[in-house]
Amino acid sequence: MRVSLIIASLLGIALAAPVSKKISPKVMLVTGFTPEADVWTPFNFTEQYPVVGFMPEYENVTCTASGDICSMTMGQAELGDSLAIAALWLSPDFDLSKTYFIVNGIVGINPKLATEGGVSVSRYVVEFEMGQSLLGSDLPANFSGLTLFSEFTGDPYKYPDVSGTEVYELNNDLIDRFVNVTKNVTLAEAPKSVQDYRKRYIYKAARHAPEIVRCDTVSAMTYWAGEEWARNVEFFSQLLTNGSAQYCATTQDDTGTMVGLVRGALYNKLDFSRVLVLHGASDFDRPPPDATAYQGLFVEGQSGFDTALVNIYRAGAPFVEDIVANWEKVYKKGIAPSNYVGDILGLLGGKPDFGPKS
Ligand SMILES: *[C@@H]1O[C@H](CO)[C@@H](O)[C@H](O)[C@H]1NC(C)=O
Ligand SMILES: *[C@@H]1O[C@H](CO)[C@@H](O)[C@H](O)[C@H]1NC(C)=O
Ligand SMILES: *[C@@H]1O[C@H](CO)[C@@H](O)[C@H](O)[C@H]1NC(C)=O
Numbered sequence: 280m281r282v283s284l285i286i287a288s289l290l291g292i293a294l295a296a297p298v299s300k301k302i303s304p305k306v307m308l309v310t311g312f313t314p315e316a317d318v319w320t321p322f323n324f325t326e327q328y329p330v331v332g333f334m335p336e337y338e339n340v341t342c343t344a345s346g347d348i349c350s351m352t353m354g355q356a357e358l359g360d361s362l363a364i365a366a367l368w369l370s371p372d373f374d375l376s377k378t379y380f381i382v383n384g385i386v387g388i389n390p391k392l393a394t395e396g397g398v399s400v401s402r403y404v405v406e407f408e409m410g411q412s413l414l415g416s417d418l419p420a421n422f423s424g425l426t427l428f429s430e431f432t433g434d435p436y437k438y439p440d441v442s443g444t445e446v447y448e449l450n451n452d453l454i455d456r457f458v459n460v461t462k463n464v465t466l467a468e469a470p471k472s473v474q475d476y477r478k479r480y481i482y483k484a485a486r487h488a489p490e491i492v493r494c495d496t497v498s499a500m501t502y503w504a505g506e507e508w509a510r511n512v513e514f515f516s517q518l519l520t521n522g523s524a525q526y527c528a529t530t531q532d533d534t535g536t537m538v539g540l541v542r543g544a545l546y547n548k549l550d551f552s553r554v555l556v557l558h559g560a561s562d563f564d565r566p567p568p569d570a571t572a573y574q575g576l577f578v579e580g581q582s583g584f585d586t587a588l589v590n591i592y593r594a595g596a597p598f599v600e601d602i603v604a605n606w607e608k609v610y611k612k613g614i615a616p617s618n619y620v621g622d623i624l625g626l627l628g629g630k631p632d633f634g635p636k637s
């Protein structure tokens with residue numbers, strides 16, 4: 280009797296104690312470093328929530344007063360990114376089960392598909408890293424200069440023996456919604472110097488004013504540049520996706536971010552069909568025909584940085600506002616993907632609709 284009374288009173292205390300409420304953001308803006316995070320400051324982030332495992336200089340998730348929109352900065356590059364995302368979903372302070380992740384930041388751009396200062400939204404995120412490699416005069420002549428090839432195939436033309444992090448496919452219906460919502464958005468024009476630079480390319484897309492383009496992302500820890508890299512990346516990303524991925528954006532982050540997100544989805548901490556990958560192009564991934572790769576990388580061609588940042592906001596903000604405004608009607612229940620969503624091994628269930636099983 281006495282014991283049960285004590286238990287009852289303890290329970291009563293426990294029930295009466297204020298239950299700390301989890302933050303359930305509708306939108307999480309995911310960036311890599313300060314200039315990218317600063318893009319979103321017009322949303323007025325007033326709340327700060329420290330997350331164990333984040334980089335010290337980006338130790339907080341910051342949120343609007345309502346908690347609807349939050350922002351996190353991973354600290355640059357794939358390896359740190361996957362860790363930062365895991366730290367987020369391991370945090371007891373957040374309920375991310377319905378959160379839309381807008382993974383965004385600056386990228387290099389393929390002049391065949393888009394231009395400096397423009398914005399891309401990607402269905403596929405592909406890794407250019409996992410594999411075997413020979414270089415220069417060590418590379419057999421019959422590899423035709425294809426320097427990264429799948430492990431243990433001994434043949435750059437063979438479909439890769441995959442390990443899991445090579446390809447991620449995102450919700451194409453969410454991209455449709457994004458494209459609809461941003462249909463009337465006018466992107467900022469780049470400075471005159473950038474306009475002159477882009478005219479030196481032969482491709483129509485490179486010469487065009489900045490616009491929102493649907494095309495895919497390739498990620499590696501290496502900041503590559505030049506025609507040789509571009510040819511290799513193009514070939515490998517097409518091989519991996521059986522011709523599905525058309526890469527335009529080059530990053531040092533996104534496959535790492537995807538590893539973290541898919542792993543979180545596997546443990547039901549978040550919904551991988553609520554991920555959008557949005558980029559602003561700060562520079563071209565290869566030089567115009569009248570310049571060398573060295574000149575393109577180090578001397579000119581990098582000046583789309585400010586325009587890229589401005590345009591990430593111009594394209595992204597209306598979508599963030601759409602998510603908040605149409606939460607009950609559209610977003611809360613989710614936008615069902617009509618395509619496969621997940622990684623190349625089907626970790627989250629379903630069968631990839633690219634690659635050898637397609
Ligand atoms: C942010 O705060 C400024 C200054 O108080 C205000 O003018 C602006 O409307 C706010 N923006 C949003 C998105 O709440
Ligand atoms: C994180 O938030 C705390 C509490 O608001 C603040 O004191 C600290 O300066 C913030 N850290 C950074 C890096 O902004
Ligand atoms: C390249 O040549 C080697 C022999 O020199 C051969 O074994 C291999 O199959 C060839 N690979 C390709 C991709 O043609």
Ligand SMILES: *[C@@H]1O[C@H](CO)[C@@H](O)[C@H](O)[C@H]1NC(C)=O
Nearest residue numbers: 452453454455456457459614
């Ligand atoms: C996009 O707009 C078109 C035409 O207005 C409409 O048919 C379609 O359902 C919309 N898609 C999404 C995902 O909102």
Ligand SMILES: *[C@@H]1O[C@H](CO)[C@@H](O)[C@H](O)[C@H]1NC(C)=O
Nearest residue numbers: 458459460461462463464597
């Ligand atoms: C785009 O502009 C057209 C014409 O003014 C308008 O009918 C439509 O609702 C706008 N769409 C969006 C998503 O703002």
Ligand SMILES: *[C@@H]1O[C@H](CO)[C@@H](O)[C@H](O)[C@H]1NC(C)=O
Nearest residue numbers: 438521522633634635636637
């Ligand atoms: C690539 O896709 C095509 C068309 O769907 C299919 O016929 C082919 O078998 C696929 N190849 C591989 C290697 O998956």
